[in-house]
Structure formats: structure tokens, C-alpha cells
Amino acid sequence: MAKSAKNKKEVKEQPGFRRYIIWFWRSFAAGVGILILLFLLASWGVFGPMPTFEELENPKTNLASELISSDGKTLGKYYLSENRTPVAFSDLPQHLVDALVATEDERYYSHSGIDARGTIRAFAFLGRRGGASTITQQLAKLLFHGTSTKGWRRYTQKIKEWVIAIRLERQYTKNEIIAMYLNKQDFIFNAVGIRSASRIYFGKEPKDLKIEEAAVLVAMLKNPRQYNPHREISKKKSLMRRNQVFKQMEKNDYISKEEKDSLQQLPLKINFSPETHDEGLATYFREYVRNSFMKNWIRNNPKEDGSFYNLSLDGLKIYTTIDSRMQQYAEEAVIEHMKQLQAEFFVQNTAKRNPTAPFVGVTNEEIQNIYNRAMRQSERWRVMKEQGKTEKEIRASFTKKTDMTIFSWKGTIDTIMTPLDSIKYYKHFLRTGMMSMEPRTGHVKAWVGGTDYKHFKYDQVIQGARQAGSTFKPFVYATAIDQLHLSPCDSLPDVYHCIEANKYGNVEAWCPKNSNGEYSGEMKTLKNGLAESTNTITARLMDEVGPAPVVNLARKLGITSDILEVPSIALGTPDITVYEMVGAYGTFANQGVYVKPVMITRIEDKNGTVLFEYVPETRDVMSREVAYTTVNLMQGVADAGSGRRLRHDFAQNETVYKEIITGYPYKFDNPIAGKTGTTQNQSDGWFMGMVPNLVTGVWVGGEDRATHFKSITYGQGASMSLPIWALYMQKCYADAELGVSKEDFEKPEELTINVDCTKKPEKDKLNIDKDLDDLDF
Known part of the structure; x- marks a missing residue:
């Protein structure tokens, strides 16, 4: 025992052991010194440029500009390569944060940017038991380095990441770093950042993610392509990796073993909702905002330094008047009707039935x-x-x-x-345009420029001006009511009538026929004349007031398209857009006050600073009395005229009609004012429909006027366009939160014009006796 103690003492006193101890500590000190030197060299920029304090304070990232609906939904985004919209940490669900920390950086809350234990483990096992990169280091790489390099540059890059990670930890809180990290990640399929990924893979905002959905996104962080839940080839790997996330959450006490076992049994479910410029909600509207409104606004509103905003990079927030629910209903209504109408058009335009099809x-x-x-x-x-x-x-x-x-x-x-x-193939397809607006505010609630933006780029709401047909007639009636103080109950004869040559600049005499080529010879009230779209009645009114006042009214109603001051405009010969028509009709519903249609209410920069707020453009166009009387006239269209199929079964051609119309009969029982319109040869079909707080216009027709139905049965506005309005309104009324009115139009307190045709008028306002004397039976 004594001998053993003596030997140990001799060993300790051997000079070689002492030298070993000294060598160890010198080596350790040298290693620490080299490490410190490497850190210093990296911070001095020897291994390449390092981010400045300002760059750390405000890292540069490309931010997509966002188009936001009036009900707070994202309609779409504008971006070049990165569809990124950042969210704050407070918008992230806790189980997403827990899954991230448990899987990517278990000691995240205890280190200051570098995980010493993880780093030593990585060196000891050469990375076979996991890497050493912390969430902060990964963020440093995403912000300032990008893809990994190879060789010795990889080691210097890693050192730079360490330095930047430490600086980031000093600059930001742990929560801010997590939010920055998730906002920077690319989940592929245009899903850059956690918000885009949440919307694209699950169709919801990050705060609404379920724990199993959050785990799928965290699983993708390792390799978004290899573990992608949308790619058929990687779905199995995605499921396995998601379950590994649950295992890590259980290991780190974020969930219990029972919860882990239960969650691992859930199937992998996603709701893939791609966000591209050609897909999604309100594609035509989004393109209008990008290529028209925002292009003009950016050009006229430079930044303080004189540079211009970049819609694809600067992360602007553009607040719109569009209601995402109404937009969805409008698009559904268009698709439902146009699919069936197109099927009938194909049937009628086979090569055998029409050798010149589709013309x-x-x-x-x-x-x-x-x-x-x-x-x-x-x-x-x-x-x-x-x-x-x-x-x-x-x-x-x-x-x-x-x-x-x-x-x-x-x-x-x-x-x-x-x-x-x-080109020949696409000529067979009918086109459509639809817009819906609140008449009091001018807020546009729905905008459908066609059936499929990817294949039909032309926007029929604001680009496609087409002949208005009989939807122009209310402008003539309103002018006559204003100038002649006419009543809907006043009568005119349905007989052949000509406006002589050169009376109003017309070179030749204008003698319009009724659509059926016949004249009843009977006296018709103005209400019946408009309801039945009788051309002779409109022609007589035009003869009384002249085209100039009608054109002047149209201009005040916001119609900027060219309109010749000739009598024939009474029947709707001018080409007018759906956008213009809806704005014009809104004046009638808004008691004579024109409100220019509004699409954008506010623009903010990425920091929330307001850059633009709209100012309503309004003007008084006509008295409340004239506006109400015109609305009353148009109520006759829905009650007893060409729009009466909105009320009940339409006996004529009922079987044929039901074959092409979804949802018919509609059976609306609330007050509706409107006007159908059909141009020559059924080339254009219109319907303008109004309730007190919503005005909607619909047009349907071919790209070329030669593309149309042969018969009026299918080619009239009541068959081509009215059903879209009806389907849309049915959907809107079914959603009580929208508050679409079923009330009557507001009646002026002092109404001097008689609109109750049950009362016999004292006299006709026009000189009917003279007109009858001039008739040639």
C-alpha cells in the first residue's frame, strides 16, 4: 500500500507529465486565441464583406405587395421571384413555434446565437449526429449568405455566420428572430415566407394553422422539395418527417406521448391553393390594379429621395373595395351560367349545323x-x-x-x-364581363373580366366597350322625364315613326323598327314601353328631346366613350364598357348623385405609413324626383317586362330555357329595377340590375360581332346575361352578413310626378292627337 502511493508520487513528479500539462493548456489557449482571431478577422471583413449595423437593423428582403379586400382577405400579391409577405411573431401560433424550436434548435432559448454543445457534437461525430446550426445561424445564412459554398470557403462562411448570429442575438429578441427566420424561408411553389406557405399549402393564415399543419411546414424546413406535401413523389417522406417533428415535440415536453401517438395517426392533408398572377380570386381586377391604377400612381408619387416605388419588391399594402365573398359569388355565377350557355352554343355551331361556325x-x-x-x-x-x-x-x-x-x-x-x-379555336368561346358596385359610396364589390384569365387576358369590364343596346334607353327616358316632366303612366302610340333627315344631324331619315318587326298600334305607357323595350316609344321620346341632351346626360353619368349626337343612339348604338354602365346606373339608385366607381381606398408602405387615401368624386346629375321616376320605370322591366323571369317561371320556351339556365326559376320577391339589352343579330346581351344598395352590370357576347346565337331565344340579354345577375344575387342574399338590400327604393318626400299607374292621368304630356293625325295606317 505504501509502495503504491510512492509510485504515484513519482509519476506525478516526472518532468514529462508536467510538460504535457503545460502543452495542453498552451494548445488550448492557442486554440482559443486562434478562434478569437478568426472571429476578429471575420468581423473585420477579411473573409468577405460583413453586414453593417444598418443592414442588421433593417435587413433587405424583397417583399411582395399585397392586394387586400374590404373584408380583410388577401386577393393577391405582386412579386417578381419572391412571394413574401411578412408576419409578426404575435401572428404565429404557439404550436408552430414549439415545433420549430423542438426540431431545429432544442437549446434555442439558452444560447446566444451559437450552440456550444451542438458545435462540439458536430465536430466530434463529423456531423453524423446532426448539424450545429442554430436558428439564428440559419437566419444569418438566409439574410446575408444564401446557398452554401464548398471547400475552405465553407469554413470561413461558417465563421461569418457565427459572428452574424451573435450580432443578430444582440440586435433582436428571440421572438423577433423566429419571426424573421420563418418569414425568410422558401417553401417552393411561390411560397416564400410562412404566410405564403400557410396560404398556399393550407388555404389559411398562419394563426389558423392546426398543430398537424404547422408540423408539415416545419418538416419542410430541412428540404422543402424532398419533404413537400404537394409533390406526389415526396408525400410519403413528408408524412414521415412530420411525424418526426411530433417525436421531437414530445421529447422536448411540448406535447405528451399520448398526443404524439394520436397526432402521428392523422393522415397528411393539404389544401393546395397556388398564388400566381394567373390564378386565384379576382385575377382580372388584380391585373387592372397592377397595370393601370398602380402604374399611374407610382409614376405620379415618387419617394422622398426621388426614386419610384417598386410594386414587386417594396411590400406595399393596397386596400381595395372588393368584398372577397361577393367576388367569389360573382365568379361562381359567371362560371355556372357560362359553362351551360357555351355548351348550347357548341351544339348550335357544329360544322354540320353551321358551316361558317362560330360566325x-x-x-x-x-x-x-x-x-x-x-x-x-x-x-x-x-x-x-x-x-x-x-x-x-x-x-x-x-x-x-x-x-x-x-x-x-x-x-x-x-x-x-x-x-x-x-385563334380559330378560341373564336368559338363566348366572353363576359361583370361588375357590382355600391351606388352610395361607389365602392366596387365584385369585378369579373372574363371566365379564365390565364387563357382570356382581355378584360371585358373596362377594356371591352360594346354596343349597349336597350340598356342605353333609360338615359333617353330620364332626359325626357327631366325636360318634359313625364310620368311612367303617360302613354304613346306603338306605331311606325320616323325622325326626318337632317333634323338632328342625321343625314337620312331614321325609322326604327321594333325587335319583332311589328307595331301593335296601341297606346303604351312609358313604363310598358321600357319594360317591353319598344323601340318606337324610345324613338318618339328621342324626337321630343333630341340627341344632344341625351349625350350630355350620358357624359354627366360618367360615360366617356364616344357618342355621336344622332337619333340612333336611342337604341344603344354607342360602344360602352361595363364599368361605365354600372357607374351610370348607380346614379339612378343614388337619388341622382353620380359617384365615380372606387376600387382603391388606401395604400400603405411596408411600415404602415399611409401613402394614399382616396377622395370620393361625386356630382349632382339629376333631381331625386327624376332619378326615382326612372328607377320606377325600370322596376317595370323586372315586374312585367323582359326581366320578368326573375319573378317566376317564364312560360314561353320554358323547357329550352331551363336547359341552359342554372337555378331557374329564380322567384325573387323583393323590389328590383333593371334593364335588358340585346343588339342587332344578338351580338351583345346585357343586363343591368339594381337593388337600393347594389348595382350590377353583366355583358355576354362573342369576341367578334359575327360570333352569336342565331335566334333571339338564346341570344337576348335576358338569356345570356340576366341569369348571371340572378345567380349572383341569390348567393349574396344567402349570405346575410353582406346586408344586400331587399327593401324598396327610397321615395322622395315631395314627388310631383305620378308613378302610380292605377290612377288615371289627367292628360297626356305629349301632343298625341297631332301624332295620331300624322299616322298612315
């Missing part, structure tokens, strides 16, 4: 002109022309087959065809 009543030369015009107006022609190609080369390209995707009502079709054949 009616045109020559082969006229058809060729249509195709030539379409080629010249195409994007292909424009691009090749800018490239310096000759017309011969451009035309030749239209006859070469190429891979393409085309629209069909059964889904997108991948096919091979020539560009010219695709």
Missing part, C-alpha cells in the same frame, strides 16, 4: 379578315415584329405546330396545334 351571316372573305386581324393583334405578332421579323416570316410562324395548353370547360388541355388553329 353567323358572314362570307369566307370576311372570316379571313377576322383571322388576319386576330393575328395582327396577337402577342406573337407584336414580339416577332419587335425582333425585326418580316411579315412573311411572322405569318409563316402561325402555321407551324407547337406545344401549347388551351382552355376547355373540362379543364386545361395539353396539345399540339398551330397558333392560327388556336
Whole structure:
């Protein structure tokens, strides 16, 4: 025992052991010194530039601008490569944060940017038992480095990440770092940042994520492509990785073993909702805002330093008047009706039934002109022309087959065809435009420029001016009521009537026929005349007031399209947009006050600073009495005229009608004012419908006027457009939160014009006796 103690004492006193101890501590000190030197060298920028204090304070990230609905929903975003909209930590559910920490950085709340235990473990086992990167280091890499480098540069990059991570920990709280990290992550499929990922993969905001959904997104952080729940090839891996997240949460006491076992049994479910410029809600409206409103606003509102805002990078928040629910109902109504109407159009335009399909009543030369015009107006022609190609080369390209995707009502079709054949194919499809607006505020609540923005870019709401047809007639009636103080109960004869040549600038005499080519010879009240859209009655009113006052009224109603001061405008020959018509009709519902349609109410920068707030543009156009009387006239259209199918079954052609109309009969029992419109050869079908707090306009027709139904049964506004309005209103009324009115239109307190036609008028306001004397029976 004594000998053993003596030997130990001798060993300790051996010079070699002492040298070993000294060498160890010197090596350790040298290692620490080298590490400190490396940190200093990295901070001095020897290994490459380091972010400045200002950059750490405000890291540069590309932020998508966001279009927000009046009910607080995101309609869409504008971005180049990164669809990113940041959220605050307070908007993240706790189980998402717990899953992230448990899986990516167990000791996140106890380190200051670098996990010493994790780093030593990574060195000892060469990374086989997990990496050493903390959440803060990963954020440093995302903000200032990007993809990993190889070789010795990887080591210097890692040192820079350590330095930046420590600086970030000093600059931000732990919660802020987590929010920054999740906002920066790319989950692919245009899902950059946790908010985009939550919306695209699950169709909801981050705060609404369930724990199993949050775990799927955390699982993707390791490799968003390899563990992607949308890719068929990676769904199994995504499920396994999600379950590993649950295991980590249980290990770190965020959930119990029972909860883990239960959660791991859940199937993998996602609600994939891609956010691209061609898909999603309100695509036509979003493009209008981007290419028209915002382009003009940015050009006229530079920043303080003279530079211009970048819609795709600066993270603007654009608040709109669109109601996401009403927009959804409008798009559903359009699709439901147009799908069936188009099916009937295809039936009537087979090669056997119509050799010139889809055109009616045109020559082969006229058809060729249509195709030539379409080629010249195409994007292909424009691009090749800018490239310096000759017309011969451009035309030749239209006859070469190429891979393409085309629209069909059964889904997108991948096919091979020539560009010219695709032009011919798309000429068969009917187009539509629809807009809905609150008349009192001018707030546009729904905007549908077509059936599919990806394949039909032309916006029929604001770009597609078409002949207004009989929807123009209320402007004539309103002018006559204002100038002549007429009543809806006043009567005029339904007989042949001409406005002589040169009376109002018309070179030839204008003698319009009724749509059926017949004249009843009976006296008709103005209310019946408008309800039945009797052309002779409108012509007589135009003869009394002249076209100039009608054009003047149209201008005051916000119609800027060209209108010639000739009598024929009474029947709707001017080309007018849906946007203009809805604004004009809104004046009648708003008691004579025109309110310019409003789409954007406010714009904020990424910090919430208000950059723009709209100021309403209003003007008094007509008295409340005239406006109400005109509305009363248009109520006759829905009660007993061309819009009466809104009220009950329509006996005439009922079987045929039901075949193409979804939801018919509609059986509305509330006050409705409106007007149908059908142009020559059924080329355009309109319906303008109003209730006290909502005005909606719908147009349906072919891209070319030669594309139309042969018969009035299918081609009239009451068949082509009215059903879209009816379906839309049914959906709106079913959603009580929208508050769409079922009340009557407000009646002026002192109404001097008789609108109750049950009372016999004292006399006709026009010189009917003279008119009858001039008739030739």
C-alpha cells in the first residue's frame, strides 16, 4: 500500500507529465486565441464583406405587395421571384413555434446565437449526429449568405455566420428572430415566407394553422422539395418527417406521448391553393390594379429621395373595395351560367349545323379578315415584329405546330396545334364581363373580366366597350322625364315613326323598327314601353328631346366613350364598357348623385405609413324626383317586362330555357329595377340590375360581332346575361352578413310626378292627337 502511493508520487513528479500539462493548456489557449482571431478577422471583413449595423437593423428582403379586400382577405400579391409577405411573431401560433424550436434548435432559448454543445457534437461525430446550426445561424445564412459554398470557403462562411448570429442575438429578441427566420424561408411553389406557405399549402393564415399543419411546414424546413406535401413523389417522406417533428415535440415536453401517438395517426392533408398572377380570386381586377391604377400612381408619387416605388419588391399594402365573398359569388355565377350557355352554343355551331361556325351571316372573305386581324393583334405578332421579323416570316410562324395548353370547360388541355388553329379555336368561346358596385359610396364589390384569365387576358369590364343596346334607353327616358316632366303612366302610340333627315344631324331619315318587326298600334305607357323595350316609344321620346341632351346626360353619368349626337343612339348604338354602365346606373339608385366607381381606398408602405387615401368624386346629375321616376320605370322591366323571369317561371320556351339556365326559376320577391339589352343579330346581351344598395352590370357576347346565337331565344340579354345577375344575387342574399338590400327604393318626400299607374292621368304630356293625325295606317 505504501509502495503504491510512492509510485504515484513519482509519476506525478516526472518532468514529462508536467510538460504535457503545460502543452495542453498552451494548445488550448492557442486554440482559443486562434478562434478569437478568426472571429476578429471575420468581423473585420477579411473573409468577405460583413453586414453593417444598418443592414442588421433593417435587413433587405424583397417583399411582395399585397392586394387586400374590404373584408380583410388577401386577393393577391405582386412579386417578381419572391412571394413574401411578412408576419409578426404575435401572428404565429404557439404550436408552430414549439415545433420549430423542438426540431431545429432544442437549446434555442439558452444560447446566444451559437450552440456550444451542438458545435462540439458536430465536430466530434463529423456531423453524423446532426448539424450545429442554430436558428439564428440559419437566419444569418438566409439574410446575408444564401446557398452554401464548398471547400475552405465553407469554413470561413461558417465563421461569418457565427459572428452574424451573435450580432443578430444582440440586435433582436428571440421572438423577433423566429419571426424573421420563418418569414425568410422558401417553401417552393411561390411560397416564400410562412404566410405564403400557410396560404398556399393550407388555404389559411398562419394563426389558423392546426398543430398537424404547422408540423408539415416545419418538416419542410430541412428540404422543402424532398419533404413537400404537394409533390406526389415526396408525400410519403413528408408524412414521415412530420411525424418526426411530433417525436421531437414530445421529447422536448411540448406535447405528451399520448398526443404524439394520436397526432402521428392523422393522415397528411393539404389544401393546395397556388398564388400566381394567373390564378386565384379576382385575377382580372388584380391585373387592372397592377397595370393601370398602380402604374399611374407610382409614376405620379415618387419617394422622398426621388426614386419610384417598386410594386414587386417594396411590400406595399393596397386596400381595395372588393368584398372577397361577393367576388367569389360573382365568379361562381359567371362560371355556372357560362359553362351551360357555351355548351348550347357548341351544339348550335357544329360544322354540320353551321358551316361558317362560330360566325353567323358572314362570307369566307370576311372570316379571313377576322383571322388576319386576330393575328395582327396577337402577342406573337407584336414580339416577332419587335425582333425585326418580316411579315412573311411572322405569318409563316402561325402555321407551324407547337406545344401549347388551351382552355376547355373540362379543364386545361395539353396539345399540339398551330397558333392560327388556336385563334380559330378560341373564336368559338363566348366572353363576359361583370361588375357590382355600391351606388352610395361607389365602392366596387365584385369585378369579373372574363371566365379564365390565364387563357382570356382581355378584360371585358373596362377594356371591352360594346354596343349597349336597350340598356342605353333609360338615359333617353330620364332626359325626357327631366325636360318634359313625364310620368311612367303617360302613354304613346306603338306605331311606325320616323325622325326626318337632317333634323338632328342625321343625314337620312331614321325609322326604327321594333325587335319583332311589328307595331301593335296601341297606346303604351312609358313604363310598358321600357319594360317591353319598344323601340318606337324610345324613338318618339328621342324626337321630343333630341340627341344632344341625351349625350350630355350620358357624359354627366360618367360615360366617356364616344357618342355621336344622332337619333340612333336611342337604341344603344354607342360602344360602352361595363364599368361605365354600372357607374351610370348607380346614379339612378343614388337619388341622382353620380359617384365615380372606387376600387382603391388606401395604400400603405411596408411600415404602415399611409401613402394614399382616396377622395370620393361625386356630382349632382339629376333631381331625386327624376332619378326615382326612372328607377320606377325600370322596376317595370323586372315586374312585367323582359326581366320578368326573375319573378317566376317564364312560360314561353320554358323547357329550352331551363336547359341552359342554372337555378331557374329564380322567384325573387323583393323590389328590383333593371334593364335588358340585346343588339342587332344578338351580338351583345346585357343586363343591368339594381337593388337600393347594389348595382350590377353583366355583358355576354362573342369576341367578334359575327360570333352569336342565331335566334333571339338564346341570344337576348335576358338569356345570356340576366341569369348571371340572378345567380349572383341569390348567393349574396344567402349570405346575410353582406346586408344586400331587399327593401324598396327610397321615395322622395315631395314627388310631383305620378308613378302610380292605377290612377288615371289627367292628360297626356305629349301632343298625341297631332301624332295620331300624322299616322298612315
